[in-house]
Amino acid sequence: MRRQLRRLGLGHDARRSVSTTDENFYRWTQWIFLKVFNSWYDEEQKRARPIDELEQGYANGSIATPDGRPWNELNKTDRRSAIDARRLAYLSEAPVNWCPGLGTILANEEVTADGRSDIGNYPVFKKSMRQWTMRITTYADRLLDDLERLDWPEPIKLMQRNWIGRSEGARVHFATPAGDLTVFTTRPDTLFGATFMVISPEHPLVDALTTDENRQAIQDYRVAAAAKNQFDRTDDTKEKTGVFTGTYATNPVNGAPVPVWVADYVLMGYGTGAIMAVPCGDQRDFDFARRFNLPIPAIQQPPVEWFTSRELEVQHGSRVDTSTWPEAFVGDGVYINSSNDDLQLDGLTSVAEGKSAMNAWLEAHGRGNTNINFKLRDWLFSRQRYWGEPFPIVYDEDDQPVSLPDSMLPVLLPELEDFKPQALDPNDDVTDPIPPLARSTEWREVVLDLGDGPKKYRREINVMPQWAGSCWYELRYLDPTNTDHFVDPAVEKYWMGPADGGDGTTGHTGGVDLYVGGVEHAVLHLLYARFWHKILFDLGHVSSSEPFYRLFNQGYVQAFAFRDPRGQPVPASDVEERDGSYWYEGEKVSREYGKMGKSLKNIVTPDEMYDEYGADTFRLYEMSSGPLEASRPWNTRDVIGMQRFLQRVWRNLVDEDSGRSLVIDAPASEELRKLMHRMIDGIRADMDALRFNTAIAKLIQLNNALTQESAAVGGSPREVVVPMIQMLSPLCPHIAEELWQRLGHANTVTFVPFPVADQSLLVEETIEYPVQINGKVRTRLTVPNEADQATIQALALADEKVIAALDGEVPKKIIVIPGRMVNLVV
């Protein structure tokens, strides 16, 4: 890889090369983890603060303890859990994809549609396990809001917004025999239509809400739901399933009993894991109600068109009959059946008014409050693998996590003979995973002095996920060999500090000036890295509040691929085209199109291109074929065009036979000089905007003009050649440098400033105006640059072609756009 980067002349700085698996790197990953672990999020100040300040706040009473008791009344264990409950890295029980047959937890992407492992086809179970988790949800608002301040492609921002998934609504409390059951809803105004409730099979109140006669059915349903994977559970093409708990809750607005059901279409991970079902206004609830014969009262009057477009008789007031409806009514309509003694929604037409009236009522009666909910979940941060950063955490005699001091970093991985995960009986969903690090007892069991004398501890045997190192590596590039800091603060400020110096005048976030990467990182790496960076910013370790100020997503290189009649890909390089068909070893093959890669056998390696055409041609071809952000096809036979271009450049400067210079000191023609300045002006703008394709087109245009003039006057004017080579240098550095030396320069072209256009030469003395009649071009006028509108108009009307075309008619309207064109409307 390094060899390939180097031979293509890519500006890769080996002195700033880092490896996230190097202990000198991951020592700082562990250090940052400790900063996260030893901090908490202050909701009032909206920032992370050191954990000591939480303890001080508890102690002096400025921060309420979780159960409200004074700090000095809490014992050691209570104090500890009061603090641990607020840490930004914390241990939690979370359901994961557990595959005993492989001995590891799998990502959702590694589980097949029928709930088995992608590799080995072993059963996968949903299992709740104690896992390290990062409290990224506390940053949801800031991660969302600060997107506005970043120079990122809008689609990527949108993907992050959708992923964070902010929605405004309300929490509503329904009384049940087992205590309040709280739901999250975005439509509190529809509460009068709530006729049943659905809770997730994992909801903590399931047992308490289940009556004895329904216990077996509920239990069976929960087991079945647990065996399903996420794919099955969220497959909305399947018919809804569910079981009644036997218990009724009370609708707070009208006192109606509402049955509580358990169904797996409600997810524990979103909202409160419980919903109020309003079947008349929500298609899922409507389907569920129809399936289980639950009532569907109407609470909004659908408009006339809603009925007519469904070929129903229009229903009004008491005649509204949902039993005739083919589907739920989702939209704005006048509220009906939505009033109680002190809340009247009936007659309102605005959902916004309905919501605010309902929210006020709920607050006043203590049955709910407005609430903002996010789709974003806290980040599961442990993995049961060998390769990964060990946590700088040990467990004490109470099995509680204790952070190691900086002086004990790095915590190195132990040497193991076998570092594969421990496989178990494929159907053993009871035994916990045994991470590879558990195998080294001497590594795992340690005696340490953490300030209160030598004691026995047990190391954390999970490791961090692969994202950990990439959450901050961009900072290490700034200062890769620093042994005292992960990055020197002054160095960070120099490279990544906000443009306004941090005084907030421009709102600039600071961060990497330009980050080029694929769109596949839109929500994982780019969200995790922003999260860590913001913690480091809050704690004062960096001056930038975002890691990547400007982001650019380059497109993929795609290529044709070919399959034989059996559907197997065949090597694209050996396919021949004959008579419009494609042939491989005498067999006709079919052509398709996809991302260049091994599986489609359509790879063209940089080395092949380097050997055949050279690095500069290869670079130009890649950049010229289309916009950087666009995925586009690779077509080897098009590469020749860029090679010819470079050969033409060469021949304009060097005589091929004798090798002598063809550059002359005589001035260029006025025309060529003007063209050159126009090209300089355009190329500068193109380069700034990363439009390399149009920059290259302009360079070709300039060189083509130079070719003509060179042939005419017997040499290439130096005043054109020099800027042209300067502009070629960033695109094709090797040939540019060679020609630069041949022009007699002792220095390197790389450090010569980019040419600047002479603005006075960008203005033409005469302008050619197209003259349109009713939008169609009929003739062209050449008009002096300084001609005013009236002059141009007079010239246009006096033109003989115009007179002929008008044929005596008088134009109704004459539009003259100075510098552009003339349009006559008749």
Place this chain on the structure above:
RNA sequence: GCCCCGGUAGCCCAACGGCAGAGGCAGCGGUCUCAAACUCCGUACGGUGUGGGUUCAAAUCCCACCCGGGGCACCA
């Protein structure tokens, strides 16, 4: 199902609401040559996915639809 991006010449792609063409590939004609390749010069081809709308003027703005690519997906 919802959302995003794109659709211009045989192909890859340009075009501040203002003459559809910057550039490259392929093609054709010429130039060179004994011939060819290379070179150089010249050149045809489309009216911008479809249908409406706004405008003096639409590839460009708006609406609907079609096709291709991508994201999210029972999110309450």
